[in-house]
Amino acid sequence: SQQGEEDPQALSIQEGENATMNCSYKTSINNLQWYRQNSGRGLVHLILIRSNEREKHSGRLRVTLDTSKKSSSLLITASRAADTASYFCATAIIQGAQKLVFGQGTRLTINP
Amino acid sequence: NAGVTQTPKFQVLKTGQSMTLQCAQDMNHEYMSWYRQDPGMGLRLIHYSVGAGITDQGEVPNGYNVSRSTTEDFPLRLLSAAPSQTSVYFCASRENYEQYFGPGTRLTVT
Numbered sequence: 001s002q003q004g005e006e007d008p009q010a011l012s013i014q015e016g017e018n019a020t021m022n023c024s025y026k027t028s029i030n031n032l033q034w035y036r037q038n039s040g041r042g043l044v045h046l047i048l049i050r051s052n053e054r055e056k057h058s059g060r061l062r063v064t065l066d067t068s069k070k071s072s073s074l075l076i077t078a079s080r081a082a083d084t085a086s087y088f089c090a091t092a093i094i095q096g097a098q099k100l101v102f103g104q105g106t107r108l109t110i111n112p
Numbered sequence: 113n114a115g116v117t118q119t120p121k122f123q124v125l126k127t128g129q130s131m132t133l134q135c136a137q138d139m140n141h142e143y144m145s146w147y148r149q150d151p152g153m154g155l156r157l158i159h160y161s162v163g164a165g166i167t168d169q170g171e172v173p174n175g176y177n178v179s180r181s182t183t184e185d186f187p188l189r190l191l192s193a194a195p196s197q198t199s200v201y202f203c204a205s206r207e208n209y210e211q212y213f214g215p216g217t218r219l220t221v222t
Binding site for chain 2: 004030031033035040041042043044045048088090092099100101102103104105
């Protein structure tokens with residue numbers, strides 16, 4: 001089964017609201033990353049949080065990491081229609097740290 | 113910089129045919145990788161390379177070969193296409209831990 005699993009699988013909110021997506025993983029990690037994928041396009045890196053960090057911000061993005069619960073959350077504040085996309089978490093596991101393991105993604109829809 | 117480029121964008125193959133998916137990057141990244149993306153499965157790692165002349169298997173390597181003769185290029189070869197290989201294929205290069213993805217190749221095997 002996947003190392004990273006996102007929750008919910010799909011989320012639909014109104015423009016201006018905040019969107020929260022969660023990611024759980026199984027094994028110890030070096031870092032955790034979030035990526036965005038617009039329909040029919042490649043993935044774009046959003047933010048990286050290291051295993052010794054608990055929270056990180058980038059613009060309207062806020063990522064938290066709880067290594068004791070093996071979980072992370074991505075918060076997008078003041079959502080915009082352009083945020084409509086799929087969001088994936090990816091974990092860089094400590095064993096074989098060259099590999100990133102992706103979750104199945106959360107499909108986010110922002111309604112105008 | 114063009115970043116990571118992939119060709120072709122679309123391809124239809126018959127079962128048993130072989131083909132090569134091309135991937136190139138102009139960022140001088142040592143690490144490159146190939147993923148396939150299937151509905152509801154996220155991205156799964158096929159093969160990766162940590163530098164010219166060095167490749168290794170990922171999660172789902174069967175039916176695929178790779179080589180890395182230069183830093184820039186990392187082609188993925190399908191030896192004998194099967195319908196189970198119908199998917200979208202993404203190539204990526206990496207600097208530190210941040211991955212840069214190509215636009216993808218949508219492959220259909222009939």
